[in-house]
Amino acid sequence: MKNIMNKTATVMAVHRERYELLAENHMFYGKLKTADFYNVNERVEFPTVGDEVEILFNETGDSLITKVLPRKSVFMRQTMGLPDQAVAANFDYVFITMSLNRDFHISKLERYLTVAWQSGGTPVIVLTKADLCEDRGRYLEQIYEAAPGVDVFCISSLTGEGIPEMEHFFAEGRTMVMLGSSGVGKSSFVNTLMGKEEMATGGIREADAQGRHTTTHRQCMFLPKEIVLPSGERIMGGGRIIDTPGMRKLIVSEVEEGLKSSFEDIEELAACCKFSDCTHKSEPGCAIRRALEDGTLSEKRWKTYQDMLREEAFSKERKKAMMKKIGKARKEIKAKRG
Ligand SMILES: Nc1nc2c(ncn2[C@@H]2O[C@H](COP(=O)(O)OP(=O)(O)OP(=O)(O)O)[C@@H](O)[C@H]2O)c(=O)[nH]1
Ligand SMILES: [Mg+2]
Ligand SMILES: [Zn+2]
Known part of the structure; x- marks a missing residue:
C-alpha cells in the first residue's frame, strides 16, 4: 500500500x-x-x-x-486532576525568566530550574526589566548561590540592554523556550527579538505585581536572520523561540533527575553522611547538619529542597490514584464492548 x-x-x-x-x-x-x-x-x-x-x-x-x-526535550506541566500536559518540545535552551523587581522569589527560581534540568534542555536565567532595577547585586547574589554554573543575563526589553550578550543562543538551528510567571516580560522579550509586536503583552496589576495572563497559547516563531535591537544595534538571529503562558503554579512531578542537577551540592553533602540512610536530623556524622552549622549550606536552601521532596511525594501519590481511576474506567469500557 x-x-x-x-x-x-x-x-x-x-x-x-x-x-x-x-x-x-x-x-x-x-x-x-x-x-x-x-x-x-x-x-x-x-x-x-x-x-x-x-x-x-x-x-x-x-x-x-x-x-x-520522539522528542529530544520536553517540558511538562501538571494540571489538577488531568494527565500531565506537554507545554513545549524539542528545544535546546529553557529561558527561565524572572523580573528584577517585586516579583522576585528565589524559591520560584529553584522550582523552574528543576523543571528545566528535567526537561532535557539547558537552563539559562534571564532577568528582565533591568531598566526598572536600581540594585541588581542583591538579586544576583541569591541567584549565584541557588544556581551555580547556570548562565545569568540581566536584560531590558525596553532598551535592549544585555541582549547582545545572549547572541549565541539565537543562532539558526537553535530553539529556546520561555518559562516564567505571568507578567515577567516573556512576550516583551520575544517581541524585542522579533522586532515587532508578534505576541500581545499586558500590564500587570500594580497592587500585587501579579500578571494578568496575557499570553494564552503557545507559539513557536523563527527569529529574524538579523535582529535589530531598540538601540539600533544588530545581532545575528535565525533560531526559533517558543513563547508560553505564565504558569500560575508549577507543580513539579517526578523531579528526581532534575533535583539531582539543581541541588547537586546537597546531594553531594548527603553522600558524605556517616550513615547511608541518614535522615539529617540528629545522627552523628551528618554532613548536612555540619554544613548548616558552619553556614556552607543555608537553612533556606535546605528548606526549599525538603519542600520539593515533599511536593514530589505528594504528586506521586496523586498520580497513582489517578492512574488507578483511569485503569478502572478502561476496564469498564472494555467490559461494555464485550
Ligand atoms: N520597563 C520594562 N517593562 C517591561 C519589560 N519587559 C516587560 N515589561 C512590561 O511588563 C508587562 C508584562 O509583560 P509581558 O511581556 O506581557 O509579560 P509575560 O511574561 O509575557 O506575561 P504572560 O503572557 O501573562 O505570561 C508589560 O506591561 C510590559 O510592558 C522591560 O524590560 N522593561
Ligand atoms: Mg506573554
Ligand atoms: Zn545526614
Whole structure:
C-alpha cells in the first residue's frame, strides 16, 4: 500500500483543537486523527509546540496528525486532576525568566530550574526589566548561590540592554523556550527579538505585581536572520523561540533527575553522611547538619529542597490514584464492548 501524502511537519502553535503546522516552508492547519489519539487502550503523546509530527497531508482542508515523533526535550506541566500536559518540545535552551523587581522569589527560581534540568534542555536565567532595577547585586547574589554554573543575563526589553550578550543562543538551528510567571516580560522579550509586536503583552496589576495572563497559547516563531535591537544595534538571529503562558503554579512531578542537577551540592553533602540512610536530623556524622552549622549550606536552601521532596511525594501519590481511576474506567469500557 502506498501513501504519497505521508509527511512530517513541525507544530508551530496549538490552538483549541487545531494545530498550526509547518513543512517545507509552508504553513497549514492540522487536526488529530482521532482514532489514533483517543484509543483508550493506548497511552499516546499528544502533540505540543515544537513537536515533529507525522501527518497525512490534505491540500484542501485540515491535514491529519497521525503520530508524534520522539522528542529530544520536553517540558511538562501538571494540571489538577488531568494527565500531565506537554507545554513545549524539542528545544535546546529553557529561558527561565524572572523580573528584577517585586516579583522576585528565589524559591520560584529553584522550582523552574528543576523543571528545566528535567526537561532535557539547558537552563539559562534571564532577568528582565533591568531598566526598572536600581540594585541588581542583591538579586544576583541569591541567584549565584541557588544556581551555580547556570548562565545569568540581566536584560531590558525596553532598551535592549544585555541582549547582545545572549547572541549565541539565537543562532539558526537553535530553539529556546520561555518559562516564567505571568507578567515577567516573556512576550516583551520575544517581541524585542522579533522586532515587532508578534505576541500581545499586558500590564500587570500594580497592587500585587501579579500578571494578568496575557499570553494564552503557545507559539513557536523563527527569529529574524538579523535582529535589530531598540538601540539600533544588530545581532545575528535565525533560531526559533517558543513563547508560553505564565504558569500560575508549577507543580513539579517526578523531579528526581532534575533535583539531582539543581541541588547537586546537597546531594553531594548527603553522600558524605556517616550513615547511608541518614535522615539529617540528629545522627552523628551528618554532613548536612555540619554544613548548616558552619553556614556552607543555608537553612533556606535546605528548606526549599525538603519542600520539593515533599511536593514530589505528594504528586506521586496523586498520580497513582489517578492512574488507578483511569485503569478502572478502561476496564469498564472494555467490559461494555464485550
Ligand atoms: N520597563 C520594562 N517593562 C517591561 C519589560 N519587559 C516587560 N515589561 C512590561 O511588563 C508587562 C508584562 O509583560 P509581558 O511581556 O506581557 O509579560 P509575560 O511574561 O509575557 O506575561 P504572560 O503572557 O501573562 O505570561 C508589560 O506591561 C510590559 O510592558 C522591560 O524590560 N522593561
Ligand atoms: Mg506573554
Ligand atoms: Zn545526614
